Amino acid sequence: MASNKEIVFITGGNTGLGYEVVKALCKSPRPYEIIIGSRTVSKGEEAIASLQKEIPESASTLSVQQADLESDSSLERAVEAISAKHGGRLDVLINNGGASFDNDIAPAGRQMSVRDAFNKMWDVNSPRLLFVTSGTSTLAETEIFDTPMGQRLNASPPAGWPKGSAGPGTMSVTGYRSAKTGLNMVMREWARILRNDGVKVWAVSPGFLATGLGGVGADRLKAAGALDPSVGGETVRDVVEGKRDGEAGKVVRRDMVQPW
Known part of the structure; x- marks a missing residue:
């Protein structure tokens, strides 16, 4: 069924930052057809019920x-x-769930793998493609030590092995930071591939937000300086609504372009 509303598909839209993005879009006067991607349908339905209760006039x-x-x-x-449902149309894909866009090996007898087909569908029909990355992914800021965040992320642990799993200068964020830095290159490649x-x-x-990421707990994160997750949702909404079009192909923060 065709819709005159912009069609937005957001993965992981039932919780955390994804939920805040959906909420921010629902608060906008601009109408959207928002498709919440959720691993569990019931959790997506619970999110919708909560949003409709909170924003009944959306x-x-x-x-x-x-x-x-x-x-x-x-x-x-x-x-x-x-x-x-939408005739192959999709206006915005928000890749909030951290999916890989690398091609899989096609099974025998197929022209392309399922992921290839998925990517081809979105390549053709998505005029806006957003990846959610992290402020910890910037290479330039791995040399910053004069801020509380820089000290937590970049300080080196004492000599010896093993290094432990908590406290400043540990390796507890190595995998996450590496994955998000790689994601930035994925974004650059898709910007190149889809430019024409x-x-x-x-x-x-989206910034340092008090979400459930990492299982630390929102209160502890807020005590460490984390912002309300709604700030991240509003940042993503600004990108969707064209306020950051001059910075396409970049990593954008709430108030600046993030250094590489």
């Missing part, structure tokens, strides 16, 4: 689509469902 409409970014069959079903198709691509660095 101009946007909400639906949920089961989407597990670690499952090719789940993604294939999501593509088929969204394509059938008129698709704008960003990575959004």
